[in-house]
Amino acid sequence: MVTKVLCVAEKPSIAKAVANHLAGGQVQTRNVQGNPYVKNYEFSYNFPTWGQCSVTMTSVLGHLTSHEFDPQYKSWRSCDPSALFEARIDTIVEDDKKPVAENIKRQAAYNKVLYIWTDCDREGENIGTEIRSVATQGNQSFRQPGNTVRARFSNIERAHIINAARSPVQLDEAQSNAVSARIELDLRIGASFTRNLTMSLQPMLQQRSGEDRSQVISYGSCQFPTLGFVVERYIRVRNFVPETLWGIKVMHEKDRIKVNFNWARGHLFDRMAVIILFERCLTAKTARVTKVQTKPTSKWKPLPLTTVELQKCGSRFLRLDSQRVMQVAEQLYQKGWISYPRTETDQFDRGMDLRALVQKQTQGGPWTQFAQDLMNGGFSQPRSGRNNDKAHPPIHPVNFVVPASLSQEEQRVHEFVVRRFLACCSQDARGSKTEISILYGSEIFNTSGLVVLEQNYLDVYPYDKWTSSQDLPDFREGEVFEPTEARMNEGQTSPPGYLTEPELIALMDANGIGTDATMAEHIAKIKDRDYVQTRPRARQQRQQGEEEEYEPAEAAEPDAGAGRGRGRGRARARGGRGGGAGRGGGATTGVQEFIPTTLGVALVEGYENMGFETSLTKPFLRKEMELRMKAICEGRKTKAEVVHESIEQYRDVYIRTQQRLDSLRAVTGTLVGTPGQNGILVSGTE
Amino acid sequence: MATSSPDEVSAPIQVYLTSKGTPPSPDWLQSFLPTIKLNTPIIALQKTALFRILATDLTTSLDKSSLVLLPATATTPAFKEQTIRGPLTVQVLDIEDIGHSRWSQVESIEAQERGETTKGREVIRVVPDEEADAAINTTQPASPGPHKLLLQDAAGTKIYAMELSSINGLNMQMTIGTKIVLRDVLVARGMLLLEGRTVQMLGGKVEVWEKKWREERKGRLTQGARG
Numbered sequence: 001m002v003t004k005v006l007c008v009a010e011k012p013s014i015a016k017a018v019a020n021h022l023a024g025g026q027v028q029t030r031n032v033q034g035n036p037y038v039k040n041y042e043f044s045y046n047f048p049t050w051g052q053c054s055v056t057m058t059s060v061l062g063h064l065t066s067h068e069f070d071p072q073y074k075s076w077r078s079c080d081p082s083a084l085f086e087a088r089i090d091t092i093v094e095d096d097k098k099p100v101a102e103n104i105k106r107q108a109a110y111n112k113v114l115y116i117w118t119d120c121d122r123e124g125e126n127i128g129t130e131i132r133s134v135a136t137q138g139n140q141s142f143r144q145p146g147n148t149v150r151a152r153f154s155n156i157e158r159a160h161i162i163n164a165a166r167s168p169v170q171l172d173e174a175q176s177n178a179v180s181a182r183i184e185l186d187l188r189i190g191a192s193f194t195r196n197l198t199m200s201l202q203p204m205l206q207q208r209s210g211e212d213r214s215q216v217i218s219y220g221s222c223q224f225p226t227l228g229f230v231v232e233r234y235i236r237v238r239n240f241v242p243e244t245l246w247g248i249k250v251m252h253e254k255d256r257i258k259v260n261f262n263w264a265r266g267h268l269f270d271r272m273a274v275i276i277l278f279e280r281c282l283t284a285k286t287a288r289v290t291k292v293q294t295k296p297t298s299k300w301k302p303l304p305l306t307t308v309e310l311q312k313c314g315s316r317f318l319r320l321d322s323q324r325v326m327q328v329a330e331q332l333y334q335k336g337w338i339s340y341p342r343t344e345t346d347q348f349d350r351g352m353d354l355r356a357l358v359q360k361q362t363q364g365g366p367w368t369q370f371a372q373d374l375m376n377g378g379f380s381q382p383r384s385g386r387n388n389d390k391a392h393p394p395i396h397p398v399n400f401v402v403p404a405s406l407s408q409e410e411q412r413v414h415e416f417v418v419r420r421f422l423a424c425c426s427q428d429a430r431g432s433k434t435e436i437s438i439l440y441g442s443e444i445f446n447t448s449g450l451v452v453l454e455q456n457y458l459d460v461y462p463y464d465k466w467t468s469s470q471d472l473p474d475f476r477e478g479e480v481f482e483p484t485e486a487r488m489n490e491g492q493t494s495p496p497g498y499l500t501e502p503e504l505i506a507l508m509d510a511n512g513i514g515t516d517a518t519m520a521e522h523i524a525k526i527k528d529r530d531y532v533q534t535r536p537r538a539r540q541q542r543q544q545g546e547e548e549e550y551e552p553a554e555a556a557e558p559d560a561g562a563g564r565g566r567g568r569g570r571a572r573a574r575g576g577r578g579g580g581a582g583r584g585g586g587a588t589t590g591v592q593e594f595i596p597t598t599l600g601v602a603l604v605e606g607y608e609n610m611g612f613e614t615s616l617t618k619p620f621l622r623k624e625m626e627l628r629m630k631a632i633c634e635g636r637k638t639k640a641e642v643v644h645e646s647i648e649q650y651r652d653v654y655i656r657t658q659q660r661l662d663s664l665r666a667v668t669g670t671l672v673g674t675p676g677q678n679g680i681l682v683s684g685t686e
Numbered sequence: 687m688a689t690s691s692p693d694e695v696s697a698p699i700q701v702y703l704t705s706k707g708t709p710p711s712p713d714w715l716q717s718f719l720p721t722i723k724l725n726t727p728i729i730a731l732q733k734t735a736l737f738r739i740l741a742t743d744l745t746t747s748l749d750k751s752s753l754v755l756l757p758a759t760a761t762t763p764a765f766k767e768q769t770i771r772g773p774l775t776v777q778v779l780d781i782e783d784i785g786h787s788r789w790s791q792v793e794s795i796e797a798q799e800r801g802e803t804t805k806g807r808e809v810i811r812v813v814p815d816e817e818a819d820a821a822i823n824t825t826q827p828a829s830p831g832p833h834k835l836l837l838q839d840a841a842g843t844k845i846y847a848m849e850l851s852s853i854n855g856l857n858m859q860m861t862i863g864t865k866i867v868l869r870d871v872l873v874a875r876g877m878l879l880l881e882g883r884t885v886q887m888l889g890g891k892v893e894v895w896e897k898k899w900r901e902e903r904k905g906r907l908t909q910g911a912r913g
Contacts (some may be wrong), residue, residue, distance in 0.1 A: 232811075236793065241911040243787045270784040270834055273848050276874050279766070442850055442879070493787050506813040608800070620807045 003050040006111035007057040008104065008131050010118040012037050013334040014156065015059035018117060019043060021161045022055070034099025037061065040107065048166050049149075056107055057117075060100050064130040065091050067187055081195040082654055084188050085647050093134075101134050108138030116150040116171060120391055121342055121517060122633070125172045126179035132171065145170070154391075155398040156336035177639040178632040184643055185625065186221065189650045193219035193616075196654070197603075200661055204669055205599075217603070218529055221622050221650070222514050222522045224603075227531050228617030229507050230594045231604040233499040240495035246274040248281065250438075250445050251485040255473035261438060261445035261483075267491065278488050281441035289479040290444070291437040297450070298428040299466045301457040303346045303385045304394030305420050307516035308509050310341065312502040313420075315591060317463050317550050318412045321534075322501055322520035328413045329395070337401050338417050342517045343392040346385030348424075352393065355379060358425055363400040365415075367422055370460040374425055382424035396421045416463075423461035430454040431466070436475050440483065447472070463550045497537060498593040512623035531600035534592040602671040606664040607657075616653060624649070689725045702732040704752065707775045707867040707888065708739050714747040740865050740890025744777045748840040756843045763876045772869040777892070778862060779844065780836035780899070788911040795904050830857055837866070837878065847878035855887045856880075862899045863892030 009015040016039070019027050023043030030040045041057040070088040073079055079087075093101045108114070114135050118124035128150060136142045149168035153161060197217045205215065247267040252259050268274050281287075303309070307326075314325030329341035348354060358379065361371040397418045403411050431452040438445050449472035458466060499507075504523060508514045514522050526532050596604070604617045615621075625646050631637040657664065696715055703710050710718070718738060722731055739747055754774050759765050783791065802809040832849040833856055839845075849856060865888040872879040 241789045241908075243789060243911055243913075245787070265785065265832065268784045268832070269787055270782075272846075272875075272877065273784055273832075273834060276848075276877050276879075280874060283766070493789070503813070507810065510810040510813050618802075618807070618809060620809070 003047075003053045003113060004111040005045075005047070005050065005053045005055045005113045005115055006104075006107050006135070007055060007115040007117050008135075009057070009059040010062065010124060010127055011334065012039060012059045012061075014117065014119075015039070015041060015057050017156045017334075017336060018161055018165075019055075019057040021156075021158045022057075022165055032058070032099060032103045034102070035061075038100055038103060040103070045165070049168065050113060053113075056111065058103060058107065059117075060104070060127065060131060061097065063123075063127055064097055064101055064104075064134055065093055067091055067183055069187075069191070076195050076199065081192040081199075082651065084192040084195070085651055085654075087188075089184060089187065104131060104134050105138035108135040108142065111139065112141070112147065114139075114142045114148040115168060116148065117153075118150075119340065119342075120152055120154065121340075122175045122179050122515075123517065125175040126183075128171050129173070129176040154393055155333065155339040157398045160398075172633075174635050175633050178629045181632060181639045181642045182625075182629055185646050188647060190218070190220050192654065193650075196657070201665065201668055204665055215530075217599075219616070220522070220525060221616075221625065222518065223525050223529070223531075224607075224616045225511070225513050225619040225622050226504070226508060226522045227526050227596065227600055228604055228615075228619070229504060230499050230526070230532050231596045231601050231617070233496065233594075234596050234601065237495045237498060242492045242494060243269060244271075245269050245491050245493060246271055247489050247491070248274065248278050248443065248445075249485075249487055249489050250281075250287070250440060250483050252287075252481060253484045254475075254481075257471060257473045258484075259447055259472060261436075261447045264437075264444040264446055274488060277441065277443055278486075281443055281486060284441040286480050286482050287438040287440035287445070289436065289475050289477055289481075290439050291435065292475050292477050293436075294432060294434040296430065297433040298430050299458070299464065300428050301383065301423050301426060302420060302461065302464070304348055304382050304424050305396070305417065306344055306346050306385075306387065306394060307342050308344075308505060308519070309346075310395060310416075311505050311520060313416060313463065314413070315501040315505070318416060319591075320409065320412070321523075321592065322505060323524045324409070325413060326520045328409050329417075332406075332410055332414055332417070335401075337397065337399055337406075337414060339394075339396050339398055340392045341395050343395060344387050344389040344516055345392060345394050346387050348382050348384070348393060348396075354382070354425055357396060357398070358422065360400045361397065361418060361422065365400075365403055365418065367418060367460055370422055370426075374422065378427065379425055380427050394424075419461050419463075423457040426460065427454070427456040429456045429458045429466055431468070434472055436472070440486070465550070498595055500537060500591045500593050502591070504594065508619075511619040512626055513619045514622075515626065526600070530597055531603070532594045532596050534594055537591050537593045598671055602668040605671065606667040609667050610657065610660045610663055621649060621653070690728075692719045692724065695719070695722075695724065695728060695731055698728050699732055699735045703735055703739060706736055707773050707886075708736070708744075708747075708865065709749045709752045710735070710739060711747060711749045714739065714742070737890075740888060741863070741892060743863070743892055744775065744840045744865065745838065745842045748775070750840050753840050755841045756839045756845060760873045760878075761843065761845050761876050765873070765875065767872065767874045770868065770871050770873060772867070772871060774839065774868040774871070775888075776837040776839050776845075776866050776868065777890075778835055778860065778864045778866065779838050779895070780862070781856075781858065781860060782834045783830055783832075783858060784834045784848075785831050788907040792904060792907045792911065795907075833857070835880075845873075845876065845878055847880050850879050850881045853880060853882050853885050853887075856885070861891030862896040863890060864888070865890045 007015070007018070009018060019041035022045045023041075026043055028042040030042065032038045032040060038059055038061065043055050043057070044052065045055050046052050067089050068074075069084065070090055073084060073087045114132060116128040116131060118127045118131070132142060132148050135148075142148050148171065150171045151164045152167070152169055153164040194216065197219055198215075201217055202215065245267040246269075247265075248263045250261040250263075252261065310329065311322040311325055314320045315322060318325065320328065326341065329338065332338045333341050355375065358371050358374050362368055362375060395417055397414070401414070403415065406414055429452065431450055431454075433451075434449045436447050448469070450467075450469045452466055452468045458464060501523065505519055508519050508522070527534065607615055607617050628637060628642040628646060632639055632642055696719060699718075700710060700715065718735060722734065726734075754770075754772055756774065757770070759768060760770060797803060797809070797811070801807055802811075831852055834849075835847045835856075837845055837847050867886040867888060868878070868880070868884055869886070871884040
């Protein structure tokens with residue numbers, strides 16, 4: 001008796017790939033009524049668990065269901081926004097997803113086992129439970145634990161998929177609940193605050209700006225802190241007061257080499273102090289060498305690649321903003337070229353056969369020779385970082401692909417992933433560093449020289465720079481000399497730059513807001529909502545001795561075929577923003593920096609003014625929410641507890657905001673709206 | 687235990703305070719004696735006296751005649767260098783961190799005021815970033831100092847001093863009015879150059895000055911930054 005198994009993946013491309021791997025090519029494809037993208041693939045497969053099976057593999061298109069308030073709360077005027085903290089939430093299937101849901105229900109009736117193949121992260125677990133609940137409507141028996149199972153996989157490579165297929169596990173209810181909690185919180189808090197803010201501020205804004213702007217001032221518990229970082233940096237730059245500083249420079253020429261010595265104190269902000277110290281140097285006349293030390297040094301090869309790191313590097317080296325990088329990485333994953341791009345893990349499991357992966361890269365591409373050298377004995381176990389999300393390995397190439405068969409942007413990202421992986425598997429770069437210290441008067445001065453002896457990983461990873469300095473002449477400890485030149489110099493402090501995307505990502509990560517999966521979305525949202533704008537950073541003057549940064553080989557072209565985005569988060573079918581073609585971002589020269597609009601500044605300032613307890617623009621409220629999500633995943637808290645706790649925190653803030661609404665209006669009003677002003681803060685000439 | 691008379695205790699107290707570098711003026715001693723219980727052990731009285739005197743303004747509480755004072759040559763920039771043997775007792779009127787820009791210190795204070803350093807509410811603003819230019823643009827001071835002080839001796843003469851090397855206990859948490867004893871200390875162009883071996887921290891403070899100093903610090907730094 002042949003068992004019938006229904007497999008459901010998260011996206012059509014995954015369904016197709018898995019079906020073909022398992023069926024060995026013997027697949028029958030059927031269309032699905034009402035949707036051109038989703039297909040049902042039919043084939044036979046022998047699962048160890050159930051024996052010979054007749055399999056139907058299909059997919060959904062991201063989240064199957066979405067959540068909305070009970071219709072009586074739909075209109076903004078229907079209730080006080082704070083009622084949304086408790087209002088009933090309905091789970092519905094939106095019109096465009098109805099055919100997909102129907103397909104699942106129908107197929108469910110014919111099958112005995114439901115096998116979930118959604119991506120293995122929290123959102124995936126949640127989508128898995130959505131699929132299960134829809135499928136159960138067509139077949140009650142899926143409710144029983146043994147009849148619904150789940151596949152654990154990190155990439156779409158054939159052997160890996162087959163392995164995964166043969167060892168199903170259970171759906172992780174805890175992770176799914178964490179996502180449900182987040183969805184509910186984002187809905188309640190987002191909606192109530194958005195309505196409240198908009199209704200409170202809109203009339204005044206409209207009056208001020210004179211336009212008929214029915215602008216929604218939207219609130220998101222993660223977007224506001226993200227905006228907060230941008231605004232705070234902006235204000236820091238604006239308020240910056242430059243100060244004069246003084247230093248002492250010593251230069252000595254020996255063996256026809258000019259050696260510059262750096263003052264151990266760096267520089268001081270008191271002119272008198274420096275003059276006095278400088279005079280003592282001159283009085284001493286001679287300097288004595290106190291330390292000559294030559295020792296081996298190395299530049300460590302990079303850590304295995306995580307999502308946050310990919311986004312930062314994407315911004316810095318690949319000229320792709322974080323959202324675009326993730327979209328491209330997602331495409332590469334779906335096509336089976338790289339592993340799952342959403343991971344926090346920066347250590348490779350000891351049992352993983354990394355050599356086999358290196359072997360695959362010897363087949364072609366500009367790194368062929370390097371990969372071959374690794375196979376011929378140069379291979380070295382990658383470094384291990386401190387993070388392991390236990391779900392996925394670090395991002396790595398899974399198969400070989402001819403670069404020319406990928407789009408321009410895919411090539412750039414793919415190349416980065418391959419080079420990074422190969423660099424991880426090679427040796428640290430080695431060199432020899434000489435450090436010399438002298439005592440001149442009462443002051444210590446230092447200089448150093450570097451000789452790079454072995455490039456090693458640097459040969460395949462051009463994104464890091466390490467070059468030999470000039471040769472140093474010989475100095476002996478105890479040697480005394482009269483410096484060729486000693487003088488005092490003066491300089492000035494300069495303001496920091498506006499926040500760049502890699503910096504913003506690093507700040508979000510360091511402050512615990514946004515998971516690797518969502519950071520790029522939050523950044524995209526604050527651009528979307530007109531709270532910030534981006535512009536290329538002006539080329540800054542290079543300081544002496546500063547290394548040139550890596551530049552990508554060709555200028556990029558925007559990629560037209562962006563394909564379906566992930567559509568996660570709120571699960572509403574957006575009209576597709578499409579790649580990086582949005583405002584200000586995308587593939588242009590120079591790293592992008594963020595400038596808040598007047599509205600963005602007004603909101604942050606307004607909230608800052610209301611006091612410490614209400615600050616929605618500080619990360620800690622969101623950070624605490626994220627920690628509570630984690631607690632649900634680890635079984636330490638229930639969804640109900642977390643929703644309750646977070647709602648109470650935000651309700652508190654809501655009440656305080658209400659009490660000080662006038663203060664918020666006052667600040668917003670002052671900052672926004674000289675009639676006709678659009679909200680652009682910084683003109684192009686600044 | 688028999689109760690001592692004021693005269694009996696005043697001598698040992700005076701000797702003790704003098705040995706510490708803070709010989710009391712007769713006036714101060716007179717004002718101190720009525721405040722103590724004469725049947726307390728003498729050692730405890732001595733300690734109390736030291737504690738109290740360290741909390742006073744040196745220019746009023748010490749006996750100038752039995753103290754080493756700053757020579758006039760010390761405060762003139764004309765003199766390139768000289769050594770003061772001491773022991774020279776001084777009090778701290780002001781302290782600055784001259785290794786970091788005033789503006790960066792203002793920003794630190796403002797971050798604190800916004801609550802960003804409160805436990806559980808910390809906001810990290812600077813992330814170690816490979817491409818960031820190290821020294822000039824950081825706001826969070828890597829290591830504090832060196833520090834520049836404004837000192838005053840018992841005669842009221844003021845002089846600047848600078849740490850040549852880091853001295854234990856000499857930092858921005860130090861209280862205004864702290865007493866220090868200096869020995870064999872260098873003076874160059876009117877500025878004392880302090881090192882660990884020349885400095886002995888006695889401690890103490892003047893409450894009123896300390897409070898005022900802390901309150902005005904941000905304003906002073908801001909003004910100093912603006913030049």
